[in-house]
Amino acid sequence: MTNYFRSNVDAMASYVPGEQPQRGTQIIKLNSNENPYPPSPAALAVLRNIDGEWLRRYPEPFGGEFRQAASKVLGVPSDWIIVGNGSDELLSVIIRACAEPGKKVVYPMPTYVLYRTLTEMQAAEILEIPYSEDYSLPLEELVAANGAVTFIASPNSPSGHVVTTDDLRKLASQLSGVLVIDEAYIDFTEENNALTLVKEYENVIVIRTLSKGYSLAGLRLGFGVANPKLLQGLFKVKDSYNIDAIACAIGTAAITDQTYKNACIAKIKASRIKLAKDLKQLGFHIWDSQTNFLLAQPKEGNAEYLYQKLKERGILIRYFKQPGLDDKLRITVGTDEQNQALVEALICLLEIGD
Numbered sequence: 001m002t003n004y005f006r007s008n009v010d011a012m013a014s015y016v017p018g019e020q021p022q023r024g025t026q027i028i029k030l031n032s033n034e035n036p037y038p039p040s041p042a043a044l045a046v047l048r049n050i051d052g053e054w055l056r057r058y059p060e061p062f063g064g065e066f067r068q069a070a071s072k073v074l075g076v077p078s079d080w081i082i083v084g085n086g087s088d089e090l091l092s093v094i095i096r097a098c099a100e101p102g103k104k105v106v107y108p109m110p111t112y113v114l115y116r117t118l119t120e121m122q123a124a125e126i127l128e129i130p131y132s133e134d135y136s137l138p139l140e141e142l143v144a145a146n147g148a149v150t151f152i153a154s155p156n157s158p159s160g161h162v163v164t165t166d167d168l169r170k171l172a173s174q175l176s177g178v179l180v181i182d183e184a185y186i187d188f189t190e191e192n193n194a195l196t197l198v199k200e201y202e203n204v205i206v207i208r209t210l211s212k213g214y215s216l217a218g219l220r221l222g223f224g225v226a227n228p229k230l231l232q233g234l235f236k237v238k239d240s241y242n243i244d245a246i247a248c249a250i251g252t253a254a255i256t257d258q259t260y261k262n263a264c265i266a267k268i269k270a271s272r273i274k275l276a277k278d279l280k281q282l283g284f285h286i287w288d289s290q291t292n293f294l295l296a297q298p299k300e301g302n303a304e305y306l307y308q309k310l311k312e313r314g315i316l317i318r319y320f321k322q323p324g325l326d327d328k329l330r331i332t333v334g335t336d337e338q339n340q341a342l343v344e345a346l347i348c349l350l351e352i353g354d
């Protein structure tokens with residue numbers, strides 16, 4: 001069976017998301033960086049009041065209602081905002097609009113695996129530049145590569161570190177291609193300034209999502225902020241009705257309810273500190289994280305074993321079988337109860353204690 005597909009599609013590997021167990025199964029799910037708390041009550045109220053008429057008609061093609069709400073929250077004009085079917089769709093739109101065979105897509109490694117998948121689909125050239133041990137940005141190499149598209153996830157996954165605005169500014173000012181700053185985890189950081197770069201440089205787009213901070217991964221809603229000159233090309237490439245009417249309405253309520261989101265984030269940050277401390281006590285090396293997950297390296301070099309054994313006990317975490325990561329685990333910060341169950345399971349597996 002061959003020849004149905006373009007050669008690059010034939011050759012590429014599929015993106016492998018974290019396991020998504022069937023609804024209703026009793027599992028502690030700490031593998032996809034979902035928020036452990038429910039979405040905003042205001043968002044759920046909108047869901048309960050969905051009118052069939054909204055479904056009969058096509059939705060507004062640009063997610064206008066959500067753009068207005070996001071504009072107010074972010075303090076940027078609404079025509080500087082593009083809305084996507086998850087931020088993943090926007091990453092795909094950017095690649096399709098800006099990359100092609102013979103052009104380079106560049107990013108530091110390790111990072112979000114989807115950047116590679118999307119680039120392979122487009123048959124563009126991939127240039128992966130390794131982060132140094134301490135996760136400082138390989139700035140000179142990234143500038144020298146001068147990609148048609150450069151991706152920087154900040155905070156990064158799976159390392160959890162933030163790239164400084166200074167470094168991002170240096171990149172933005174020296175690259176002639178598009179700089180994509182993927183801020184999927186921005187809600188969990190202490191400070192953020194990358195939005196200011198959008199105002200300074202027209203080749204910069206900041207991508208955000210409602211999946212993590214707003215507990216809406218199932219809804220599929222993300223957005224990008226960039227100069228309208230850049231957005232204009234991206235609008236040509238997106239699906240005509242990429243934002244469904246329900247996602248738009250629920251997302252609008254969710255982003256408007258900053259008080260609820262901030263309360264959930266505060267709980268997760270407190271749990272992150274506690275979980276990091278507990279794991280360190282079990283001998284794990286833990287990297288500083290400005291996200292809702294921790295990168296953890298077990299002392300005994302048995303990361304894959306622990307991943308498997310936890311899975312058998314109904315606790316899912318993430319294990320990446322790739323160079324530089326295959327001795328580490330990525331653990332989403334859950335509720336204190338979930339984190340405690342994880343720590344107790346690890347104590348058993350590591351045979352620590354009495």
Ligand SMILES: *Cc1c(COP(=O)(O)O)cnc(C)c1O
Binds near residue numbers: 087089208220222
């Ligand atoms: C989760 C994640 C995304 C995807 O977000 P969606 O809006 O759910 O598509 C994008 N980038 C990074 C780095 C992520 O971790």
